[in-house]
Amino acid sequence: KAGVTQTPRYLIKTRGQQVTLSCSPISGHRSVSWYQQTPGQGLQFLFEYFSETQRNKGNFPGRFSGRQFSNSRSEMNVSTLELGDSALYLCASSLGVMGQGSSPLHFGNGTRLTVT
């Protein structure tokens, strides 16, 4: 079974631009969640989508948004990029929605975003 696939693997953008990251979950997984990983802040939860609906949300500004399609693939969008948005963005999929602890997360290898 293929794992979680994130594209692109690396991305370089300029301040003020916007970016879209893509995540394809493991087949059969309906939950996709997104995380930002930086050396200073560590891993921070952005949001979770389940059956095309945002089910849970972290404490990020509205510039960070996402969506999920009917095939469970998800995209994350960041508008008006800031230097501080440079990070590794990780996507994870699971069978059930967060809070259903019996559904562990399966992570992709991430998209490394650099904002200059």
Add this chain to the structure above:
Amino acid sequence: AQSVTQLDSQVPVFEEAPVELRCNYSSSVSVYLFWYVQYPNQGLQLLLKYLSGSTLVESINGFEAEFNKSQTSFHLRKPSVHISDTAEYFCAVTVYGGATNKLIFGTGTLLAVQP
């Protein structure tokens, strides 16, 4: 507010020595507890989890963790480490039962196994 604290940012240890990576959490609502491992340039992999039942949980590669509710801890241990265990280890807590569910990660502990 809920939080996860990993007290050691880096733990150097010699091969075949025992190791303990510490994790404490604070939450007033129900939690599930996890340890994830991240190898260089990769995503995270689930190492083990505590949902309910026996407070001692084990992984397939020799790690174990014990949930201690009174001390709000979930320390990770291995009696004898290998070079291949070198990685960053993250403790995580799923907080559920409130208005919204969240997965909160600790800041990570880099386990550096030396020959």
